Amino acid sequence: MQDQIKNINTLEELQALYTATFGKNGTMTARLKEMKNLDNDARAALNMENQNLRELFKTRQTEIENAVLMAGLQKQKLDVSLNAAPENRGTLHPMTQSLIEISEILESFGYTPYTGPEIEDDWHNFTALNTPDYHPARDMQDTFFLGNGNVMRTQTSAIQIRTMEKTGAPVKMFGIGTTYRKEMDATHAPMFGQIEGLYINKNITMSDLIGDIRAFLKRFFEMDDIQLRIRPSYFPFTDPSIEVDLKWKNGRWLEIMGAGMVHPNVLRNCGINPDEYQGFAFGFGWDRLAMLKYDLPDLRDFRGNDIRWLKSAGF
Numbered sequence: 233m234q235d236q237i238k239n240i241n242t243l244e245e246l247q248a249l250y251t252a253t254f255g256k257n258g259t260m261t262a263r264l265k266e267m268k269n270l271d272n273d274a275r276a277a278l279n280m281e282n283q284n285l286r287e288l289f290k291t292r293q294t295e296i297e298n299a300v301l302m303a304g305l306q307k308q309k310l311d312v313s314l315n316a317a318p319e320n321r322g323t324l325h326p327m328t329q330s331l332i333e334i335s336e337i338l339e340s341f342g343y344t345p346y347t348g349p350e351i352e353d354d355w356h357n358f359t360a361l362n363t364p365d366y367h368p369a370r371d372m373q374d375t376f377f378l379g380n381g382n383v384m385r386t387q388t389s390a391i392q393i394r395t396m397e398k399t400g401a402p403v404k405m406f407g408i409g410t411t412y413r414k415e416m417d418a419t420h421a422p423m424f425g426q427i428e429g430l431y432i433n434k435n436i437t438m439s440d441l442i443g444d445i446r447a448f449l450k451r452f453f454e455m456d457d458i459q460l461r462i463r464p465s466y467f468p469f470t471d472p473s474i475e476v477d478l479k480w481k482n483g484r485w486l487e488i489m490g491a492g493m494v495h496p497n498v499l500r501n502c503g504i505n506p507d508e509y510q511g512f513a514f515g516f517g518w519d520r521l522a523m524l525k526y527d528l529p530d531l532r533d534f535r536g537n538d539i540r541w542l543k544s545a546g547f
């Protein structure tokens with residue numbers, strides 16, 4: 233019987249033999265029924281035989297099942313050359329990508345990120361920035377007035393005021409945020425982004441400012457060498473004020489940012505003594521910078537969020 237079991241190779245045959253042995257009319261079943269007629273030793277021997285046989289069946293069953301499984305696996309051929317269905321992968325929006333890059337660079341220079349509200353009060357958006365009510369510099373920016381004394385933030389410079397009010401000096405911060413102005417053409421959108429940097433400490437000079445701007449632009453645009461042109465300019469909140477042009481890859485000069493030494497009135501408005509502390513600030517267009525970096529023609533598309541445009545632009 234034992235050899236017989238070992239020689240069976242299919243589950244069906246094994247099942248048949250099992251039934252013939254342990255089934256209602258099975259040989260073992262019949263013998264077990266007669267057990268009462270046996271003496272103790274013979275009973276024990278029969279019990280043992282019964283148990284061993286059952287185990288043998290079980291073992292053989294597992295062996296056959298494994299063999300069937302292995303044979304099946306060997307027959308199955310996995311065709312790894314089949315083309316997978318195309319998958320739509322999302323990517324970060326160019327504004328987000330540039331936000332991350334800009335933040336990483338400025339933070340590596342020791343600037344701490346700060347934010348502020350997009351609905352801003354007159355004090356933070358204008359007055360504290362040395363632009364009181366009557367100041368002609370208010371005309372430099374076409375403002376969305378909200379009618380309750382608040383405005384849609386026209387410049388992230390408001391963030392430097394909020395930060396200095398909170399931290400006092402010394403402070404080294406940057407803010408990135410959305411800003412709003414009543415203007416619209418290929419290089420101006422009513423909703424756009426700005427980046428503001430500020431460093432107030434003792435003995436800070438214009439060359440610290442230009443050094444940081446140079447290092448920042450070099451890193452952001454991944455250029456080995458950059459040429460800058462520094463032009464005198466005017467902003468109410470800086471004195472002296474400058475504008476910075478960058479010589480672009482096509483040889484043209486691009487106006488990149490405004491900057492300057494923070495006006496003593498601005499420091500005073502934030503409770504900082506200008507005889508003790510001074511520093512610089514700079515501000516530039518976040519969308520504009522991203523547009524240049526990714527070589528995209530129209531600023532307005534950036535915030536349109538047309539997925540076809542984003543795809544065609546390689547995002």
Ligand code: DAH
Nearest residue numbers: 387389490491492513514515
């Ligand atoms: N806020 C200015 C603008 O919107 C940009 C700017 C210029 C920011 C000079 C500054 C700065 O911090 O020092 O045009």
